[in-house]
Amino acid sequence: MRPTALDSHHPDESLRAIIAEQLRTNPLNRLTRLDGRPIFEHSLVGVADGDDPLFAEYKTIIGAFHLTPREVLARELAASPGAADASLDTIRVIGWILPIAEATRAGNRAQREVPTIAWAHTRTYGERFNDALRRHVVAVLRAAGYAAVAPAIEPYFRILSEGPAQPPASVWSERHVMYAAGLGSFGLSDGLITPRGMAMRCGSVVTNLPLAVTPRTCTSHTADCLYLAEGTCAACAARCPAGAITREGGHDKAKCQAYSYGRLRPLVATYGLEGEPGAAVGCGLCQTGVPCEAGIPAQGRRSAGAQATP
Numbered sequence: 001m002r003p004t005a006l007d008s009h010h011p012d013e014s015l016r017a018i019i020a021e022q023l024r025t026n027p028l029n030r031l032t033r034l035d036g037r038p039i040f041e042h043s044l045v046g047v048a049d050g051d052d053p054l055f056a057e058y059k060t061i062i063g064a065f066h067l068t069p070r071e072v073l074a075r076e077l078a079a080s081p082g083a084a085d086a087s088l089d090t091i092r093v094i095g096w097i098l099p100i101a102e103a104t105r106a107g108n109r110a111q112r113e114v115p116t117i118a119w120a121h122t123r124t125y126g127e128r129f130n131d132a133l134r135r136h137v138v139a140v141l142r143a144a145g146y147a148a149v150a151p152a153i154e155p156y157f158r159i160l161s162e163g164p165a166q167p168p169a170s171v172w173s174e175r176h177v178m179y180a181a182g183l184g185s186f187g188l189s190d191g192l193i194t195p196r197g198m199a200m201r202c203g204s205v206v207t208n209l210p211l212a213v214t215p216r217t218c219t220s221h222t223a224d225c226l227y228l229a230e231g232t233c234a235a236c237a238a239r240c241p242a243g244a245i246t247r248e249g250g251h252d253k254a255k256c257q258a259y260s261y262g263r264l265r266p267l268v269a270t271y272g273l274e275g276e277p278g279a280a281v282g283c284g285l286c287q288t289g290v291p292c293e294a295g296i297p298a299q300g301r302r303s304a305g306a307q308a309t310p
């Protein structure tokens, strides 16, 4: 039988099976306008304790506007008549990593200036699948009687940006959530290096289902980057066509964004994405053709706490 409903006796395994099933069977996880290949292969799921002090620290590290899981769920319950008495004793954040298909990564590896059409379609249609997965996981949890919400698709989700002085940051940073759930650490390029690599997209759902928390095993938030940990590599800086990554300054978001909205903007039309909701093109060259593309470059430095889905 297909795992579409939560098995409350084995919620951890059940949830991973439900996510894996979506990757296998949801037609949105296909590049249907190209060769029909899967957008994402496999998945990696981790769980953070919603009351981990790290989430409060994010109000300083990211900004006071960044929401905690408790704030997210309290907001959800206040807006749902009948659910206001739901227990908030336990709060969990489910995070997933969706590694980009090898064929798509291989294509982008050969690029020097702009992304391939498959990479561009992965950005637009892959995020559409990611949103569908967020909605699906929320629906499954609610059907089982739990509170659940995916902050990244709520109407209050915002990306705040006030020019170079205040580079873009959102009220719910998926990468910081993944870090909290033991799913990776940050690289020189700002990208999250996960056990399945940096060439990925990620998503999350907050719930009061008491899932087992996955351990965070890295020794710092930059432990897995070869440059930040031991001063070698910097391959992402050499790959960036916009000069937006340097050894001294790390990732310059303003330069990266300007390249996306400037040099790459015509590709929205060239690649047939004009008019598509949420269409955007980012080059992602810093995520392919680098040692952290498909895994943690210095494997063995630590073991991942997260569990791969079947």
Ligand code: B12
Pocket: 061, 062, 123, 130, 152, 159, 168, 169, 170, 171, 172, 173, 174, 175, 176, 179, 186, 187, 189, 190, 191, 192, 193, 198, 199, 200, 201, 202, 203, 221, 251, 253, 254, 256, 257, 260, 281, 282, 283, 284, 285, 286, 287
């Ligand atoms: C705004 C945004 C952008 C902006 C700014 C990026 C940025 N670095 O913030 C622009 C337009 C430049 C951009 C570009 C891209 N993006 Co973007 N973007 C986002 C978005 C919507 C919000 C990001 C956010 O809120 N950042 C918050 C700020 C504060 O994060 P930060 O500056 O990187 O954080 C640093 C500090 O916090 C610091 N730090 C300092 N002290 C401490 C202490 C601790 C304990 C910790 C944990 C951290 C920490 O660590 C970080 C690294 O330096 C997210 C989706 C989401 N809701 O999260 C996607 C997202 C980050 N983007 C993503 C992708 C794929 C891309 C592109 C590759 C485009 C593409 N499709 O090809 C490029 C890659 C750019 C890059 N090198 O990172 C993925 C991430 C993939 C990955 N492997 O990391 C995300 C998560 C989308 C998704 N759902 O999967 N993006």
Ligand code: SF4
Pocket: 187, 188, 189, 190, 224, 225, 226, 227, 228, 232, 233, 234, 235, 236, 237, 290, 291, 292, 297
């Ligand atoms: S390419 Fe090298 S320097 Fe850049 S993030 Fe990956 S490991 Fe770090």
Ligand code: SF4
Pocket: 189, 239, 240, 241, 242, 243, 244, 245, 251, 255, 256, 257, 259, 260, 282, 283, 284, 285, 286, 287
């Ligand atoms: S996404 Fe492209 S422009 Fe932005 S930092 Fe990476 S390589 Fe540079």
